[in-house]
Amino acid sequence: MGLIAPAALALFLLAGPIIVLYLLKLRRERRPVSSLLLWPAARASLQANRPWQRFRWSWLLLLQLLILAALVLGSARPFRVETAQPTGRNVLVLDTSASMGAADVPPSRLEAAKREARRYLESLHPDDEVALVVGGRQARVLVSPTRDRELVRRALDAVKVTAEPSDLGELLRLAVGITGGVGRGRVVLFSDGVVPNLPLGRLPVPLDFRPVGARGNNLGITAVQLRPGPGGDDLFVRLDGSVPQAGRVLVKLLAGGRLLDAREVAVTPEGGGVAVFSGVPAGEDVLEVVLDVNDDLGADNRVWVARSGRQTVRVLYQGRGNLFLERALGLIRGVELTRLAPDNPLPADRFDLYIFDGVAARVEGAGNWWWINPPAGAGPGFEVGPEVLFPEVTFFDPEHPLLRSVDLGNLALARTRTVTATAEWRVLATAGPAPILLARETEAGRQVVSTFNLQASDFPLQPGFPIFVANLVAW
Incomplete structure (x- = not known):
């Protein structure tokens, strides 16, 4: 408790004159009357020789003193200091x-x-x-x-x-x-x-x-991916949602209104599952996937997949060798892989995709490229800094075409490098505060940077790695 203007308390001295005015005897004008019988108080006052009279209680005096106290305290501006509590x-x-x-x-x-x-x-x-x-x-x-x-x-x-x-x-x-x-x-x-x-x-x-929701009865097709396989295309269909009780649902594959194949998928109240159609025959440009179920939301029970024309994709790999990466590329039909030693210059021939693995690459002449574990120094639009040991993945963007059906949430990294990039680079994944996967689109082509060594992580051992590589080639 305190006062902002304590000097205003001196105004309490004004109470003295107010009280004195009540103690002074009134000087009355002398007038002759026939009798003082009805004036006992006045007679006692006249008989006193002193100018002061005895104090008598008065409500008017109390009211005046209270008004004075209120005015003085208001002028002194009292305040109280309290510790503010955090709001919810x-x-x-x-x-x-x-x-x-x-x-x-x-x-x-x-x-x-x-x-x-x-x-x-x-x-x-x-x-x-x-x-x-x-x-x-x-x-x-x-x-x-x-x-x-x-x-x-x-x-x-x-x-x-x-x-x-x-x-x-x-x-x-x-x-x-x-x-x-x-x-x-x-x-x-x-x-x-x-x-x-x-x-x-x-x-x-x-x-x-x-x-919210009266019933938990909705399944939907949340992801579809078409990948080339040795005996034809393989189609992966993911179901998510909830059902009142465990059971099996039917997923149909159609082309031009004709039924090509069907798969049963086990579902539980906690989620759905995956249907795999292997060896989908060529000749159909548009495939239709239908989830044959009667639930609360029908809009997510049907999707269409457009097949692109087949062509050879020429890929140049420059690095010290990566068996997992080469096998993932070998699973993609139409990929023609060329290997190049780290110290050799880039050939004059043009390639559809360049992969630089842990080398100080010259990417100026390349169009589409993936730079894995770039060394410290400056790159096109980014700067590679020191190493970070055992970082944990804190973010990844599953909506980007590179990461569709790829889960980086459980990715284990032994080390990576810090990167500072310009605004043209889009961060697709981070480990701690540092980006570990970036992508950009330029007039020359599409480019990707992953700041960690594949062999210093468990990414090549995860199911999503060949999907990521297939997404990269398709992108």
């Missing part, structure tokens, strides 16, 4: 995966979740901070922590359903990080999925799960 931070997590487009809750599960999120927003204290995280497989922060309710409402209105499968674990990991462990923070999840068991131990903030 609420992170709203909105699932935008494909299943949220189901119409079992009209008009859709996503719209029902948005209505519930708006109601929760209205119930918060004005000082509470609110953040908004949305996504399906890939989480992103739509609104950083703010007290601007209108900003959050506009962001909610703009949220749309995506074609991604759901990864609630990724959404919740990002949300927990945004709370920063604030004591009164809270994560509020709006989803039709099942809350996973996060490998985070006990959450530092409460989790409030608001389920």
Whole structure:
């Protein structure tokens, strides 16, 4: 407790004159009257010879002193110092995966979740901070922590359903990080999925799960990939979603309305599975994949795959040799591989794709290239720095064509290098704060940089490695 203007307390001295005015005897004008019988108080006053009178209680005097005290204290401007307490931070997590487009809750599960999120927003204290995280497989922060309710409402209105499968674990990991462990923070999840068991131990903030959707009955085709094989093309179809109970569903492959093949896939309430069609015959430019199931969302039960014309892809590999990479390239029909020693200059012949593995390459004459583990120094639009030991993957972009059906979440790296790149490079994956996979598109061609040595990682041993190589050649 303190005073901003303590000198104003001197005004309390004005109480003295006010009290003195009540103690002074009044000087009355002399007038003759017939009797003093009705004037006992006046007679006593007249009999006193002193100018002061005895103090008598007066409500008017008390009121005047209270007014004076209020004016003085107001002029002194008292204040009190308190330690500000952190306000609550609420992170709203909105699932935008494909299943949220189901119409079992009209008009859709996503719209029902948005209505519930708006109601929760209205119930918060004005000082509470609110953040908004949305996504399906890939989480992103739509609104950083703010007290601007209108900003959050506009962001909610703009949220749309995506074609991604759901990864609630990724959404919740990002949300927990945004709370920063604030004591009164809270994560509020709006989803039709099942809350996973996060490998985070006990959450530092409460989790409030608001389920939407009357039934968990929706399967969808979330990924399709056509790859050349030794006996024809191989088609991989991934199913995701949830069903009321475990069972088997039928996936059909058609061309021109004709049934080519069918596969049964086992599904559980926690997710779907993969159907593989091997040896798809040539001659059909467009293939149709149909999931034969009656669920809440029919839009994700049918996809079309366009086949491109076959041609030879000439690939030049310059490095000390990489058996896993060469085998992955050998699985791709139409690839013609040429090997070049690290110290040899590039041949005059043009190639469709150049792969530089751990060498100080001269990429000026190359169009499309993949530079693996570039040495320290400057490259075209990027600068390679010192090594980082045992980094952990913190981000990857599954929507980019290079990483479709490729999961880098469990990638183990012994070492990588820090890279600083210009804005034309798009970061596709990071380990810690440093990028480990970058890509750009120029007039000369498309270029990719991976900052780690393939042989100092388990990437070549993962199922996604040959898919990544096939995506790279196709891209």
